[in-house]
Every structure is written in structure tokens, then in C-alpha cells.
Amino acid sequence: MFTPPKSSPRSTETVLCVPTPLELERLRRVAPAVLEEGRWRTVSVLGFGPVAAAARGAQLMATHPGAPFLLVGIAGRYEGGPAPGEAARFGRVALDGVGADEGPAHLLPGDMGLPQWHGDASASRVEQTLALGGPEGAPTLLTVCAASGDPAAAALRTARHGAAAEDMEGFGLAFAGHLAGSSVEIVRGISNEAGDRDVARWRIDDALAAAAALAAELTS
Numbered sequence: 001m002f003t004p005p006k007s008s009p010r011s012t013e014t015v016l017c018v019p020t021p022l023e024l025e026r027l028r029r030v031a032p033a034v035l036e037e038g039r040w041r042t043v044s045v046l047g048f049g050p051v052a053a054a055a056r057g058a059q060l061m062a063t064h065p066g067a068p069f070l071l072v073g074i075a076g077r078y079e080g081g082p083a084p085g086e087a088a089r090f091g092r093v094a095l096d097g098v099g100a101d102e103g104p105a106h107l108l109p110g111d112m113g114l115p116q117w118h119g120d121a122s123a124s125r126v127e128q129t130l131a132l133g134g135p136e137g138a139p140t141l142l143t144v145c146a147a148s149g150d151p152a153a154a155a156l157r158t159a160r161h162g163a164a165a166e167d168m169e170g171f172g173l174a175f176a177g178h179l180a181g182s183s184v185e186i187v188r189g190i191s192n193e194a195g196d197r198d199v200a201r202w203r204i205d206d207a208l209a210a211a212a213a214l215a216a217e218l219t220s
Contacts, residue, residue: 010219011039011040011216011219011220012038012039012040012041013041013067013068014040014041014067014068014069014070014219015040015041015042015043015044015060015064015067015068015069015070016040016041016042016043016044016070016072016215017043017044017045017046017053017057017060017069017070017071017072017173018043018044018045018046018071018072018073019045019046019047019048019053019071019073019167019168019169020045020046020047020048020073021045023072023073023074023208024043024045026204026205026208027072027208027212029205030205030208030209030212031208031209031212031213033212033216034072034212034215034216041064041067042060042064044056044060046071046169046172046173047169048168048169049145049168049169049172050095050143050145050168050169050171050172051172052169052172053168053169053170053171053172053173053176054172054173054175054176055172057069057172057173057176057177058176058179058180061176061177061180061182062180065180065182066181066182067182068133068182068183068184068185069173069177069182069183069184069185070184070185070186070187070215070218070219071169071170071173071184071185071186071187071188072187072188072189072208072211072212072215073167073169073188073189073208073211074167074188074189074190074191074192074204074207074208074211075141075165075166075167075188075189075190075191075207076147076148076154076165076166076167076190076191076192076193076194076195076196077164077165077190077192077193077194078142078154078157078158078163078164078165078166078194079154079155079158080158080164081139081163081164081165081190082139082164082165082190083190084190084191084192084193084202084203084206084207085189085190085203085206085207085210086189086190086207086210087187087188087189087190087207087210087211087213087214088138088139088164088165088187088188088190088214089134089135089138089185089186089187089214089218090132090134090138090139090140090141090164090165090170090186090187090188091131091132091134091135091136091137091138091139091140092129092130092131092132092134092138092140092141093129093130093132093140093141093142093143093170093171093174093186094128094129094130094140094141094142094143094161094163094171095116095142095143095144095171096108096142096143096144096145096157096160096161096166097144097145097146098116098145099111099112100112103153103156104156106156106160108160109128110128115128116128117175117178130171130174130175130177130178132174132184132185132186133183133184133185134185134186139163139164139165140161140162140163140164141163141164141165141166141167141170141186141188142157142161142163142165142166142167143166143167143168143169143170143171143172144157144166144167144168145168147166147168147194147197148166148194148195149195149197150195150197151193151194151195151196152195153195154166154193154194154195155195157194165188165190165194166194167186167188170186170188173186174186185218187211187214187215187218188207188211189206189207189208189209189210189211189212190203190207190210191203191204191206191207191208
């Protein structure tokens, strides 16, 4: 497996990825300095969900070979993870939602002896994860194909993967990086408790402001 370097990249060398136009517009409003022209090698919207993120990420990595990538956006908190309004840099990313069945009966690819990618011999209950550039002890991020619909669904995923938060794009970009040999960092601001679908309670602006500050610190 390709292991990203632990040194922090310079922002002018880095491709900044934002999952959705909504997050990009809110970043422009709450943290305009992080999007100043010339700060990044380029800024790109990835698209919503792991498939769009993987496809667009692969395209960007072919266009910018060797460049480090940084994904910045919002995420939902699992029990024990950072609080809403805070941000985190992640050390590993896993994927949930690919496999068989749903809910407590869900089988991950490894449970069926079908690893997600060729060359990974793991077929255990602990699903394959991809290393990111975060420091030792940095939390695990879980990418999901559909956001948790309620706290019970979030609790199942927490127990299954031991993750601190869920997003919908991180694994896709990291897997593109795994294949291309491009380093990937992920910084997510925590906007809500995973499973809380009442957007009126979400702290999107606070989360993105915190994520922008951490991204700026990481690439300064």
C-alpha cells in the first residue's frame, strides 16, 4: 500500500478539493482567506458521494501528477469524535455500504472473502482502510454511501469501524490516491451528530470555519 508522507505540503503545491458547491460557497462566506487566488495549485469540487469523488479525484491526479491533495468539507460526528463546530485531521479512512445486506446483518467485502482491491489479502471482519497523512493517533474517518438516517444507524457504523466521523467522499479520493501514488490529507469540520437529519441543528458555518483554519495551519 502507498503510504503518504507525514510532512505537511505547501499550499501552493496542493490541490484543494471541496466535496460540493454548497460547501465551497459556504467556505467563501465564512473563510474567504483560505480560498484566495494563488493560495492553492488549484481548487476543485469533487462531487457528492464516493463514486463521484473517486472518478473526479482520478481525473485531477492525472492532470496534476505528484501533487499532494487536501480534502476539506463537513462531516457527521460519531460518539467519541470531535464535537460539532470543531475540525479534525484524519489518519485513516474506511468505507461502509459496499457489501451485502443492511443494518446489523451487513457484510463487508472482507467478510465475504472479497477484498475491495487486488493485492490486499485481508478478509477479516475489520475492513480494509487506507492510510492518510495524519499524525500518529489521528482518528479514523468512515466514508458512507448514504448518510446515517438515525442515531441507531450511526451507532452500528461506529461499532463496526471504530471511526470518529462519517463523510461521503473521503475514501473515494483516498482510493484514487492509492492507485495514482498521490498523497491525500482529509480535514473535516464537524457540522452535526451523525444520524441527526434536522439540518436546522447543524453547525455548517462553524464547522467549515474550523476546517479552513486547520487546513491553513496544515499547509502554512
